[in-house]
Amino acid sequence: xxxxxxRAPLSELCGGxxxxxxxxxxxxxxxxxxxxxxxxxxxxxxEQGRIREHVNVFVNGIHGEERTPVAGDDRVHVLPAITxx
Amino acid sequence: MTELxxxxxxxxxxxxxxxxxxxxxxxxAFAGQSVEYAMRDAxxxxxxxxxxxxxxxxxxxxxxxxxxEWEQAKGTLLPGDEELVAPAEPPDGYQxxxxxLWVIVPGEEDGVLYAGGDxxxxxxxxxxxxxxxxxxxxxxxxxxxxxxxxxxGLCLHTIVTWPGDPSKLLLAISAVGVWxxxxxxxxxxxxxxGIVLRYLPEEARAATAEKPxxxxxxxxxxxxxxxxxxxxxxxxxxxxxDAGGTWVDVGxxxxxxxxxxxxIAVDPADPDSAxxxxxxxxxxxxxxxxxxxxxxxxDAGASWEPRGDGLPERDAYLTILREAFDTRGGGExxxxxxxxxxxxxxxxxxxxxxxxxxxxxxxxxYSVRTA
Numbered sequence: 325x326x327x328x329x330x331r332a333p334l335s336e337l338c339g340g341x342x343x344x345x346x347x348x349x350x351x352x353x354x355x356x357x358x359x360x361x362x363x364x365x366x367x368x369x370x371e372q373g374r375i376r377e378h379v380n381v382f383v384n385g386i387h388g389e390e391r392t393p394v395a396g397d398d399r400v401h402v403l404p405a406i407t408x409x
Numbered sequence: 410m411t412e413l414x415x416x417x418x419x420x421x422x423x424x425x426x427x428x429x430x431x432x433x434x435x436x437x438a439f440a441g442q443s444v445e446y447a448m449r450d451a452x453x454x455x456x457x458x459x460x461x462x463x464x465x466x467x468x469x470x471x472x473x474x475x476x477x478e479w480e481q482a483k484g485t486l487l488p489g490d491e492e493l494v495a496p497a498e499p500p501d502g503y504q505x506x507x508x509x510l511w512v513i514v515p516g517e518e519d520g521v522l523y524a525g526g527d528x529x530x531x532x533x534x535x536x537x538x539x540x541x542x543x544x545x546x547x548x549x550x551x552x553x554x555x556x557x558x559x560x561x562g563l564c565l566h567t568i569v570t571w572p573g574d575p576s577k578l579l580l581a582i583s584a585v586g587v588w589x590x591x592x593x594x595x596x597x598x599x600x601x602x603g604i605v606l607r608y609l610p611e612e613a614r615a616a617t618a619e620k621p622x623x624x625x626x627x628x629x630x631x632x633x634x635x636x637x638x639x640x641x642x643x644x645x646x647x648x649x650x651d652a653g654g655t656w657v658d659v660g661x662x663x664x665x666x667x668x669x670x671x672x673i674a675v676d677p678a679d680p681d682s683a684x685x686x687x688x689x690x691x692x693x694x695x696x697x698x699x700x701x702x703x704x705x706x707x708d709a710g711a712s713w714e715p716r717g718d719g720l721p722e723r724d725a726y727l728t729i730l731r732e733a734f735d736t737r738g739g740g741e742x743x744x745x746x747x748x749x750x751x752x753x754x755x756x757x758x759x760x761x762x763x764x765x766x767x768x769x770x771x772x773x774x775y776s777v778r779t780a
Contacts, residue, residue: 366486367462370507371488374506
């Protein structure tokens, strides 16, 4: 299973920084993450199932998107984008 | 003691005090996040805030103690979430993600609240704000494909109830117009007769008068005479004496420096009294000539007078947004408060005769509500 790495406030809402989550793609992993942790439902993915515009996901250090494959013990980082004001 | 809930670009601030002796900040929450709107439900004492994380989207939070923990409310999602699959494809009829929640308003039944947002959803709660559901009557309205956003988005920003009658509701959406319901939101009808769309070419107005493209900025009801409403339109001020059925112009040629503005307020004790804060619009949207004035009518819009003793007299180019103006009490002791995107909050304890600055150096102010 993928090792999903979170930062605050997601880690606080999920009760920890690292979570083992099943899924063959980034999208599947994030859906499972939100399903297993209702306090962040809708925080990472919008209603359309798309990664929110200002959230970045990296798989083993490489920027990923919903369709990016995930395998084994891949590390999936979910980070706020370097944007905002 | 008056409690002010000030929503800003960088969190919620609670100010407590009174206009004569000053205010101080007594709580801050949601640091770094945009608090579009915050209010206290007088029926329960519960505080509700609509908060938009730049990263993680909009949601409503509730608490009984604004200095303590806030609880995330559930259900403010648009259609599509329940069908979420990965990688997702847009389901049929999908109309976008929720962008912002603009306003939260108590209903007339116990436990009922309404919330409006962008892109034009109305949400209803029947448990004091903990859980919400989408009003399908408005969401599925057949005219929705014709709706277009204003500069602030396709925002449902105004929800007006009828005192004592939960069946009657009025909504306003920019740039769509006024909607009325007589069956507690099951069905909705467009109601903009009398509003002149000056922002359209004159030859285009008649053909488009029935279409939902009216840029209403704010509407308030006179509770002592609930069929009377005052409206700040994109470029005009209107009054309705028939519960929103028709609208009459009460702003043209009345000496106002501009008929553009965002908020409007009424004196709950006097159905002939209303207040606006004109801004040079729509390209500028700042206080005219660098002078900050609140304009008052005491005769239902027949005439308007400036009120500004204590407000900035020069070099003050402020922008006051639509939710950043509120009242408390009524009559000669009516309290008025408004905040600016430059971080000031001003207050009056004598119906606008004199003013003082009750907050300064805050982040850009999005909303001000008395509690």
